[in-house]
Amino acid sequence: MIYLKLFLEFFHIGLFSFGGGYATLPFLYHIADVQKWYTTKELADMIAISSITPGPIGVNVATFAGFKTAGILGSLIATTSVILPSFIIVVIVSKVLEQFKHNKYVRSVIYTLKPAGCGLLAAVGVDMFINNINIPGMVLLAGLFFASLTEKRDPLFYLGVSALVGLIAGFFNLTG
């Protein structure tokens, strides 16, 4: 039953992804490996599109992956189930806010979860770097990286510049 599977996969993403905007990516790559609902190439395109559409990127990409897997109903299930753990956890934490803030176990778990979330994303970052980038891509990435060192810019700046460079590179058949 594809819908139940979708629900379970995306519920567990919402429950275990930790550390912000891109923290859902390790899980989505894992799904591509295990469930074969979409390829990693398709996922890379979905992430690119999600980055330039309105809304939190985690929600965008879940909706997209659900759509790819099982159409509109699939996207509805994926979106609902990725957000459901957040809803439940936030409501519970809000009810016991003071205890939550001062609980030593909570603090200790956050202390160990933060580097774990970072490690998961780093693994995805390395994977994206090795598998999806040709030589012209490296040049673009290096350029963007140096631009990021000089000053803090809006994410849309990098996406806009790289879209433009992609368009130009396409004319010279550099995009592979």
Added chain:
Amino acid sequence: MEKTLYNIFKTFFKVGTLLLGGGYVILPLLQCELVEKRNWINDDELCEYYALSQSIPGIIAANTAIFVGYKLKKTAGAFAATIGITLPAFIAIIIVAKLIEEIIKWKFIQSIFWGVGIGVVLLVFLAIKEMWKKSIVDKFTCGIFFLVFILSACFKAPPAALIILSIFIGIWIEYQKKIEHGEKQE
């Protein structure tokens, strides 16, 4: 503006629509909409919710919205905020997803995606850098980082298993501290 469920929904729908390029802009956006324009919460509360949202699982922008919704109108408010922040993302993708299957065949669209894909790699790098600064504070956290990184990158361990593992490590550390502390007191 009155704190009705509809207004809560509308406010977060607007925030969700303006949220572009990842959830990092959520804080200034909420500051403008909730603190300055509507006076629903103050700066301190907002910063606290944002910090809390980073210390629980899930999408940070959504978590923050749900915290604010709960503060305004309890569980019903949390629900309105959830729908509000999620719906624009959902609608946008539904519209785009149908279209994309057609236009992805066009050469210049593929070129643009190639470029944006590389932009995303940079954003992922920057996210890792930010997380590193906030999370790797000593040798122990550095150890957890490399443990998770290697298990994930080299052995393709399921991400959820690694998260559960680090939850247990966190509980175990605190438990050890408690035992040591207890022994000292005796």
